[in-house]
Amino acid sequence: SAKTGEGVDGLVDAIIEHPDIKGISFVGSSAIAEYIYSGGTANGKRVQAFGGAKNHGVVLPDADLDQVVNDLTGAAFGSAGERCMALPVVVPVGEDTAERLREKLIPAINGLQVGVSTDPDAHYGPVVTEQHKQTVENWIAKCAEEGGELVIDGRGLELQGTDGWFVGPTLFDHVKPDFESYKEEIFGPVLQMVRAADFDEAVRLPSDHQYGNGVAIFTRNGHAAREFAARVNVGMVGVNVPIPVPVSYHTFGGWKRSGFGDIDQHGPDGIRFWTKAKKVTQRWPDGSAAGDHKEAFVIPTMG
Known part of the structure; x- marks a missing residue:
């Protein structure tokens, strides 16, 4: 502290x-x-x-799941999940959506390559320190203890010829909002699936979370996207954009x-923030003859 x-x-x-x-x-x-x-x-x-952050990706039943899976793997596991705009929580709406998404996610995540930064085929590298590796693995254990289904376990990853701080991509399903591992930021390559029964619950989950940095919604329905963006209590919203970082001439903040x-x-x-505005009010004499001036006891105007 x-x-x-x-x-x-x-x-x-x-x-x-x-x-x-x-x-x-x-x-x-x-x-x-x-x-x-x-x-x-x-x-x-x-x-x-x-x-901190705990960004959610909401997946509606009409979403293009192949594109969603492609977006999720990059947003959740890129940079080993160590970025404030990572997407570590996915919220499929409806059981059918959840099952279809899970079926596509598993092979995609299993296909990710972890390696050193010089490996052109690696999707991401080690976490920042040995201590943080232990922290991430402790959170994986915690989520499993709380009742989350550990679908893919990234612990114990070893690469030949290295002694780095690697954590493999990890997937949990059936995570609940009262899990401590859901409430806190893990900051690692861990994706938690929290199933929502309907649209209202999908809005409520990120809105009720203590963090409100970013959120994404995946859908083909413009009305649903607009309704979600208007109602969700989060600072930055992406519509079919997995990492909703606005370009830098717009403001960024959760x-x-x-x-x-x-x-x-x-x-x-x-x-x-980086400047301080100064206000300068000016009036220039017009060269009138002496005696023409009148006392002014009013606030200056543009007249």
């Missing part, structure tokens, strides 16, 4: 409290983001503070515990 003390913790508080530092931009865990936002704003600073305050990144908010 970021508390006053020595080393990194002391540095965090020094930044928060230093009078010459006018703004702080932070990306990390939600607990630290909230700490920095609260402390920074209390000291009169402008703060961008972005936390809601709830994914982002604190009202200043996002990029776009107009990025300019607003």
